[in-house]
Amino acid sequence: MKKRFVLLMPVTWLVFIALYFIDRRLMAVPLAASIIVSLAILMINAFIVIKVSSGKGLKITMSVLSLLAVLIYSLAGIVCNPYWNSITGYANRPYADSYENTVTSKEAIEDLDYMMRFLKKDHPALLNGMPQEVEDRYKTVRSELESIDTITVNELCRKTEYVLNCLHDGHTYTFPKYDFHYLKDCFSEELAGYKTTSVNGLTIDELAEQSRDIISYEAESxxxxxxxxxxxTLEGLDFLGLDNTEVTYVFEKDGDKTTRTYTQEDYALLDEIEMKTEDTATESFVSYEIDEENSLAIMTLTECNANAEYNKAVRDMFTEVKEKNIQHVAVDIRGNGGGNDAVISEFFRYLDIDEYKTCGLEWRxxxxxxxxxxxxxxxEKADELLFKGDFYLLTSSGTFSSGMLYAQYVKDNHIGTIIGEAPGNDPNGYGEVVFFSLPNSKIFMSVSTKHFVRADAxxxxxxxxPDISCDYSEAKERLYEAIG
Known part of the structure; x- marks a missing residue:
């Protein structure tokens, strides 16, 4: 009877396998949960071994197999699984109460070392050891933290970004999550169409030069x-090292310049600003419009979200395109920060292409x-709605990650015409991120796990x-020029 306990042991090992794949894709399993599950499995297995009345050899074999199951799971998680002990996503980052919050020197060093631990574990650039520049910056920052009593969260974030910046990877960065206070006027109709040319006497180029070592990026744009x-934002101004008690902006539109100075009372939480606007409706990430007069359909995609809503919108648009004999189709991904690249393959199904090259990669x-x-x-063509006309893609420097991948596939496969600005990251760079939260400061951390190789080497x-280069704000105008 007691030998039936033996059948329970493989079941407990399957728990480890399930937990690993849950941690890999579905949700982040914290370290504490992993330890508790491992100890529980070991205790259950020990109980089973004691209960089984078979010979010494079987008990030893069962004990070894149990230990191996725990060991393999732990090593797979701690050493190999990039999602291990991560947080589930960008929206789930823990909050830091205020940019003026402080942590002690000891806490700041703990956070810095925590960041380096996962950077060394997951980032492809550190597979064969830490690059010398990263090592040097890490030692410099650690030494600075040892010499102080306390540090604000914003200042600590600047220092951690300084370490990561030299990787030249826009996907790998640290950033705190506050309730940001935005300048109310930046949402006003009065300043609509105006561009900011300077802040507190510094031009945008001068700001970029001043911030070159505290922002992770690949393209300067x-x-x-x-x-x-x-x-x-008040918090962002402080992060950039600017005085936020009195802020002077210079705005420009069509050669007309206006200078305005604001105090902290002129900034508010986004929810408070939105409550004062008449239109509070939430726009979808995907929409389209049909211009029959110019035989043009334009889909606007603000994020790469491959879900049922997106699939339906694409199909609905191409249904109308066929019914109205539209000759030109465009996708506007200006400012699209990325997401799931499955949006590309779904859209391509409606284009008259047999196959297309995709990028290569190495996953650490x-x-x-x-x-x-x-x-x-x-x-996999949708033959009943196949479009054989001209295809265009509108891009900006704010097109990033999977948005850039969209542009890459269009460009490298000669599928259509790209209009606007070059997307903001390197097609031979890094991506596929995992997220962490530094334990004391609650600073958010994003780390790349894959190194990509461009589809067209x-x-x-x-x-x-782009094929037609212009300021992102002029892309739609140039699209109409292109279609005649």
């Missing part, structure tokens, strides 16, 4: 995009990498350059 997302899993060579993918350009 992406650094500018990051800076533009910061200087309209602890002490080894798994290669995925560049290859040609057969296009002979493209000869650092970025995915």
């Amino acid at each position: 992406w650094e500018i995009s990051r800076i533009r997302s910061l200087y309209f 899993l602890g002490f080894f990498t798994v290669p995925y060579p560049a290859r040609s993918v057969k296009n 002979n493209a000869g350009t650092y970025l995915v350059e």
Whole structure:
């Protein structure tokens, strides 16, 4: 009867396998949960071994197998699984209460070392050891932290970004999550169409030069995009090292310049600003419009979200395109920060292409990498709605990650015409991130796990350059010029 306990042991080992794959894709399993499960399995297995009345050899074998199951799971998680002990996503980052919060020297050093631990474990650039520049910056920052009593979260974030910046990887960065206070006027109709040319006497180029070592980026245009997302907030101004008690902006539109000075009372939480606007409706990430007069359909995609809503929108648009005999189709991904690249293959199904080249990559899993060579993918065409006209893609420097991949596939496979600005990251760079939270400061950390190789290895350009180059704000106008 007691031998039936033996059948329970493989069941407990399957728990480890299930937990590993849950941690890999579905949710982040914290270290404490992993330890508790491992100890529980060992205790259950020990109980089973004691209960079994068989000979010494079987008990030894069962004990060894149990220990191996725990050991393999632990090593697979701790050493190889990049998702191990991560947080589940960007939106789930823990909050830091305020940019003025402080942590002690000891806590800051703990956070710095925590960051380096996962950087060394997961980032492809550190597979064969830490690059010398990263090592030097880490030692410099650690030494600085040892010499102080306390440090604000924003200042600590600047120092951790300084370490990561030299990897030249826009996907690997640290950033705190606060309730940001935005300049109210930046949402006003009065300043609509105006561009910011300077902040506190510094031009945007001067700001970029001043911030070059505290923002992770590949393309300088992406650094500018990051800076533009910061200087309209109290927290961002402080991060950039600017005085936020009295802030002077210079705005320009069609040669007309206006200078305005604001105090902290002129900034508010985004929810408070939105409550004062009339239109509070939430726009979808995907939409389209049909211009029958110009025989043009334009889909706007603000994020790469491959879900049922997206699939339906694509199909609905091409249904109308066929019914109305539309000759030109465009996708507007200006400012699209990325997401799931499955949006590309789904859209391509409606284009008259037989196959297309995809990028190659190496995925780091602890002490080894798994290669995925560049290859040609057969296009699973939606024959009943196949579009055979002209295709265009609108891009900006704020097009990033899977957004850049979209542009890369269009460019390297000669599928259509790209109009606008080069996307903000290197097609031969890094991506596929995992997220962590530094334990004391609650600073958010993103780390790349894959190194990508461009679909067209002979493209000869650092970025995915547009076919028709223009300022992102002029891309739609140039699209209409292109279609005549």
